[in-house]
Amino acid sequence: MAKKRRPMTIAEKILALHAGRKEVAPGEIVDAKIDIALGNDITAPLAINELRKVGAKKVFNRKRVVLVMDHFTPNKDIKSATQCKLVREFAKEFGIVNYFEGGDVGIEHALLPEKGLVVSGDVVVGADSHTCTYGGLGAFGTGVGSTDLAFAMITGKLWFRVPQSMKFVFRGRLKRWVSGKDLILHTIGDIGVDGANYRAMEFAGDTIRRLSMDSRLALCNMAIEAGAKAGLIEPDEVTEKYVLERAQRKPRFFKSDPDAEYVETREYDASKIEPLVALPHLPENTKPVTEVGNIPIDQVVIGSCTNGRIEDLSVAAKILRGNRVSSNTRLIIIPATPHIYEEALRRGYIKTFIHAGAIISPPTCGPCLGGHMGILAEGERALATTNRNFVGRMGHPKSEVYLANPAVAAATAVKGRIAHPDEVVKH
Amino acid sequence: MKLKGRVWKFGSDIDTDRIIPARYLNTTDPKELAQHCMEDEDPEFAKKVREGDIIVADKNFGCGSSREHAPIAIKACGVSCVIAKSFARIFYRNAFNTGLPILECPELVDQTETGDELEVDISTGIIRNITKNKTFRAQPIPPFMQELISAGGLMEWIKRKGLV
């Protein structure tokens, strides 16, 4: 009788398949095939220089290298325009099919799932730390540097150490205004910014099953904020519906074996989780909104690869309808992709935002990384739906960033201080 | 490979935005990046640091973004190696891929201060704090990573292996 293979987690199964192995175990180093290699306007230029330095004449697959010029778009200065030009010329020369800029560009981690470029069961390496977002689809997405990207672009492979898996089980119905963002902030608040370093995080439980795809992507997006190599959710009907509507390739739906090994399992009663805020300067500094006290806010940003999707704009519109942004606060709203922008327009959200006094930005990373489109002065304070609140992240080193979900962000914009959505919208 | 240099000590969770702020990422030029290395943590760092100096930091050094500009900036401003209690995952990979040696050694971090002089043997992981006259043993660097360092990074390694 053939030896029984070891029970595996979803992360292990995906890596085993791509390494051409029946089974893999944590700690092993494997050479895995890559489905998608992703770069952006900051990281691709370095990768392209490396690739040219070794004299590569082609990439492993012209359709599987994806280049998204999203960080400084529309190009904010001569240097970023030069970086972008370098990538554009490379894309032309090497016949890269999926090159995005101008009116086609969206924030990469919102764009790739939306276009069906990443599908369930994939191994995706991106020279961008939030590549872990694709775990929301049941794909193994992981951030790498530009040299790793260059390697992957040339060979279609990369080495990985198979990570140990950690399981996070959420049970119960969510309170009103609580979303995937709060679940991940809660988790990071619990385990800390290196609580899952080198590991794969798997999110499970009935609460997760009820989450929309937008919320799942937001949740997995911030796995890196706990140091994780990947953050994954087992595919279910929600995944299948989302992926099958868009997939450009055949998805593969993997589930963890019931007896798979986890280094640690944590269970949370999700019905007790309040809308949260992460205080400066680390995502682990979380507190319920109701406990932060009176904190005036100069700028609110609703956008990014974490919370710039249609569900996020929808909840913001609900809160902003018929309200005005505080005269002490600027509100910047950034639909993450052109498609999301169009949908927001169709549903009347954009009108609501304009009437409320918000600034609408084209799809871009913009202020999320302190690039452009809303930079903070010394001493200013922002609340953002983004994922990082490090020192100087959105501008001056003496400015501050608070992280929260879009409902809290919209309520905060109206009140001019950190606010609970219930303070603005009464049931 | 033996290195010798003065220590600059930093705290825990030094993120990549502190190593090289995103506002400078519109270039890939190592020299330009070097001028802003650690700027939001210590605005004078790039001016004070000398060729061969060593960064010593607490846990989770290099957390945050995947920007390779971080190890590049550190290397280009003259730093010869980084020693920390632990490193964030992507930074760990990027450091070896770009040929910046890094070592994990919690005991040394607790007993070393800015200005101390260290002697580091990359191949054995033995580190001597000359100022304090103490010797420490870091986790040895895995053989594959040592190959990358001695090749001068992943791309040089690929060339040597004839993988292009």
Ligand code: SF4
């Ligand atoms: S939105 Fe922010 S976190 Fe996401 S890819 Fe852009 S800069 Fe990075």
